[in-house]
Amino acid sequence: MDTLGYIEVLVRIAxxxxxxxxxxxxxxxxxxxxxxxxxxxxxxxxxxxxxATAVLILSRELLGPExxxxxxxxxxxxxxxxxxxxxxxxxxxxxxMTAMPQLVSLFNAVGGGAAALIAIEDxxxxxxxxxxxxxxxxxxxxxxxxIGSITFTGSLIASGKLQGLIPGKPILIxxxxxxxLGLAAVTVLAAVVLFATGTPNVALMLVILAAxxxxxxxxxxxxxxxxMPVVISLLNSFxxxxxxxxxxxxxxxxxxxxxxxxxASGAILTKLMADAMNRSVIxxxxxxxxxxxxxxxxxAEGGTVRSIGVDDVAIQLAYAQSVIVVPxxxxxxxxxxxxxxxxxxxxxxxxxxxxxxxxxxxxxMPGHMNVLLAxxxxxxxxxxxxxxINPEFARADVALVIGANDVTNPAARxxxxxxxxxxxxxxxxxxxxxxxxxxxxxxxxxxxNELYTNEKTGMLFADAKEGxxxxxxxxxxx
Amino acid sequence: MIPxxxxxxxxxxxxxxxxxxxxxAVISKVPATLHTPLMSGANSIHGIVLVGAMLIAAEVDxxxxxxxxFIAVAFATMNVVGGYVVTDRMLQMFRKKPAAPxxxxxxxxx
Numbered sequence: 001m002d003t004l005g006y007i008e009v010l011v012r013i014a015x016x017x018x019x020x021x022x023x024x025x026x027x028x029x030x031x032x033x034x035x036x037x038x039x040x041x042x043x044x045x046x047x048x049x050x051x052a053t054a055v056l057i058l059s060r061e062l063l064g065p066e067x068x069x070x071x072x073x074x075x076x077x078x079x080x081x082x083x084x085x086x087x088x089x090x091x092x093x094x095x096x097m098t099a100m101p102q103l104v105s106l107f108n109a110v111g112g113g114a115a116a117l118i119a120i121e122d123x124x125x126x127x128x129x130x131x132x133x134x135x136x137x138x139x140x141x142x143x144x145x146x147i148g149s150i151t152f153t154g155s156l157i158a159s160g161k162l163q164g165l166i167p168g169k170p171i172l173i174x175x176x177x178x179x180x181l182g183l184a185a186v187t188v189l190a191a192v193v194l195f196a197t198g199t200p201n202v203a204l205m206l207v208i209l210a211a212x213x214x215x216x217x218x219x220x221x222x223x224x225x226x227x228m229p230v231v232i233s234l235l236n237s238f239x240x241x242x243x244x245x246x247x248x249x250x251x252x253x254x255x256x257x258x259x260x261x262x263x264a265s266g267a268i269l270t271k272l273m274a275d276a277m278n279r280s281v282i283x284x285x286x287x288x289x290x291x292x293x294x295x296x297x298x299x300a301e302g303g304t305v306r307s308i309g310v311d312d313v314a315i316q317l318a319y320a321q322s323v324i325v326v327p328x329x330x331x332x333x334x335x336x337x338x339x340x341x342x343x344x345x346x347x348x349x350x351x352x353x354x355x356x357x358x359x360x361x362x363x364x365m366p367g368h369m370n371v372l373l374a375x376x377x378x379x380x381x382x383x384x385x386x387x388x389i390n391p392e393f394a395r396a397d398v399a400l401v402i403g404a405n406d407v408t409n410p411a412a413r414x415x416x417x418x419x420x421x422x423x424x425x426x427x428x429x430x431x432x433x434x435x436x437x438x439x440x441x442x443x444x445x446x447x448x449n450e451l452y453t454n455e456k457t458g459m460l461f462a463d464a465k466e467g468x469x470x471x472x473x474x475x476x477x478x
Numbered sequence: 479m480i481p482x483x484x485x486x487x488x489x490x491x492x493x494x495x496x497x498x499x500x501x502x503a504v505i506s507k508v509p510a511t512l513h514t515p516l517m518s519g520a521n522s523i524h525g526i527v528l529v530g531a532m533l534i535a536a537e538v539d540x541x542x543x544x545x546x547x548f549i550a551v552a553f554a555t556m557n558v559v560g561g562y563v564v565t566d567r568m569l570q571m572f573r574k575k576p577a578a579p580x581x582x583x584x585x586x587x588x
Binding site: 015018019022023025026027029030031032035036038039040042043046049050053054056057060061069070072073074076077079080081083084085087088089091092093095097100101103104107108110111113114115117118120121122124125128134136229232233236239240243244246247248250251252253254255256257258259260261262263264265266267268269272273276358360361365366367368370371374375385 | 483486487490493494495497498499500501502504505506507508509510511512513514515516517518519520521522523524525526527528529530531532533534535536537538539540542543544546547548549550551552553554555556557558559560561562563564565566567568569570571
């Protein structure tokens with residue numbers, strides 16, 4: 001074995017160590033105490049793997065046959081790393097915490113795009129050689145192109161929906177199912193021809209590419225904004241799989257390991273998220289939920305809604321012993337996390353015990369609410385998970401619900417409603433309930449919330465941010 | 479006797495299958511609080527595609543290849559750098575804070 005051979009062995013060992021770091025990093029991210037360290041371990045593994053790759057390319061140029069690495073190749077790598085790294089660093093540093101889910105989706109899109117490009121590039125190289133392509137190689141290339149492209153456009157759409165560039169509500173394409181079926185048929189047909197003949201056919205490859213790109217769009221458009229977290233998680237899992245396929249295409253073990261790792265863990269995570277919302281992944285992907293027609297069941301109709309003024313709420317809050325704040329999607333959308341902390345601080349100064357009840361899926365993504373409130377400097381011990389806070393509602397003087405809907409609906413305790421079985425916060429147990437909400441609009445389950453017609457409930461109709469600001473001013477004036 | 483290329487394929491499939499099982503096992507009892515950071519952390523890991531993009535870029539020798547390889551490298555680097563930085567920013571929020579946070583400016587004025 002020559003020197004280059006020894007270097008390649010060392011590089012492969014470095015890749016293996018990188019893969020080990022990914023597994024350890026992911027495992028450590030399972031618990032809040034070790035999560036940050038886990039991410040750093042994973043980042044260390046990534047730096048090691050990428051550094052080793054640079055060493056490999058460099059030694060191929062120095063020790064390998066003449067012209068093993070083109071000058072243009074180096075320019076592309078350095079320029080690409082500079083541009084991509086710069087944009088990524090800038091975006092990650094400057095993004096507001098409320099806009100973070102769409103940024104993650106954007107990073108996911110480019111990851112999937114890169115995986116697809118590797119397969120496309122490799123296919124063009126094979127086409128240039130003109131030899132028949134081996135079946136397994138062909139299969140992995142086509143799978144990489146399909147999965148990577150679907151992830152690319154799908155994640156861009158998801159990101160656009162969360163950012164508000166594309167309407168968040170489900171967009172139904174006329175004959176959408178036919179379009180989807182047609183695209184699938186075209187893809188399968190083209191793939192079968194490619195596999196059967198084995199001769200490289202760039203035109204057919206481009207047909208598959210185009211169909212997959214369009215499929216990513218038609219798949220994501222009909223899904224409502226509230227379901228996007230699950231979709232992003234699913235697409236994240238897809239990207240992992242696409243990267244693993246790219247690993248097969250270029251026979252690279254670290255791509256296969258890391259890709260499969262993310263593909264599998266992403267799938268589990270997607271299921272956990274969907275479970276927390278009491279939805280099935282299939283149900284979400286098929287879309288068209290949210291209408292809720294015909295499934296409303298025997299919800300108690302005809303209750304009256306009591307509207308309540310800012311000053312009344314301020315008095316209730318200021319003279320309460322304990323207040324439990326229930327933040328929801330509406331708070332995240334209105335970016336009212338700082339406003340709520342200001343009100344809570346004021347109440348704490350008056351001796352009121354303030355806690356936050358965090359439903360697992362509150363906010364725009366599971367765990368998102370914790371991040372938002374932590375960003376607003378809400379003390380961590382005040383944030384209570386559902387299991388811990390539910391027994392405390394009965395002792396609370398006021399439950400202040402801000403922009404939360406389905407996760408507080410007592411109808412979930414009975415069968416026969418779309419939210420049945422979903423774990424909920426026992427807000428209705430509190431002595432008094434105040435709901436800050438813009439209107440009587442329904443949550444994404446599309447049903448009325450019985451909490452709002454509860455006789456203990458007062459509705460303060462306002463935007464979360466403005467309502468909280470008005471409340472803070474009113475409490476100060478007392 | 480198994481030909482070398484088939485042996486390589488089998489080895490790759492073995493690695494792939496075992497890595498999938500590890501991926502299933504490593505995520506089990508995550509508190510919901512960590513779902514989003516964990517997803518973002520997994521998202522950064524598939525930035526490993528940069529290794530493939532670099533290896534491809536080193537070998538291209540035609541204009542179309544240059545463009546494709548450049549986009550692949552830039553995309554993958556963005557995935558890696560952005561992914562890890564944004565995950566770290568999220569997790570930074572979970573530090574245990576001292577019991578008394580510094581009072582808001584509005585309170586100080588009041």
